Amino acid sequence: MDAMCRDIIGKTIVSEETGRKFGLVGNLDFIIESGELLSLVIEAPTKAVEQINLETDNKGSFLIPFSTVKSVGDFIIVSEKEII
Numbered sequence: 001m002d003a004m005c006r007d008i009i010g011k012t013i014v015s016e017e018t019g020r021k022f023g024l025v026g027n028l029d030f031i032i033e034s035g036e037l038l039s040l041v042i043e044a045p046t047k048a049v050e051q052i053n054l055e056t057d058n059k060g061s062f063l064i065p066f067s068t069v070k071s072v073g074d075f076i077i078v079s080e081k082e083i084i
Contacts, residue, residue, distance in 0.1 A: 005028055008025050008028065008076065009025050009027065010024055011024065011072070011076050012024055012076065013025060013042065013078055014075045014078070015048070015079075015080040016070050016077050016078060016080065017080045017081055018080060020046070022042060022045065022048055022049050023043060023045040023046050023049060023062070024043045025040050025041070025042070025043065026041045026044075027040075027041040027043075028041065028066075037066040038063075039055075039064055039065050039066055040069070040076065040078075041057065042061060042063070042064060052083055053083075064078055064083060065082075065083065067082070
């Protein structure tokens with residue numbers, strides 16, 4: 001789990017449908033006991049983030065549900081239509 005977290009943090013989050021960038025992965029929100037990933041915490045959010053209805057954490061950071069992640073490579077590709 002640690003290696004995967006290090007690989008994901010700092011990558012740019014991009015919409016699968018539109019190619020819009022949402023920001024960088026600042027952290028991961030997961031259940032400690034099971035290791036289940038819940039969401040990506042966005043760092044340096046772009047203007048595109050304001051146009052979609054994202055949940056926020058208690059610090060006001062935007063969250064993208066991990067269930068919307070389609071692929072992890074040079075970028076984190078997420079399905080924007082599954083977020084909305």
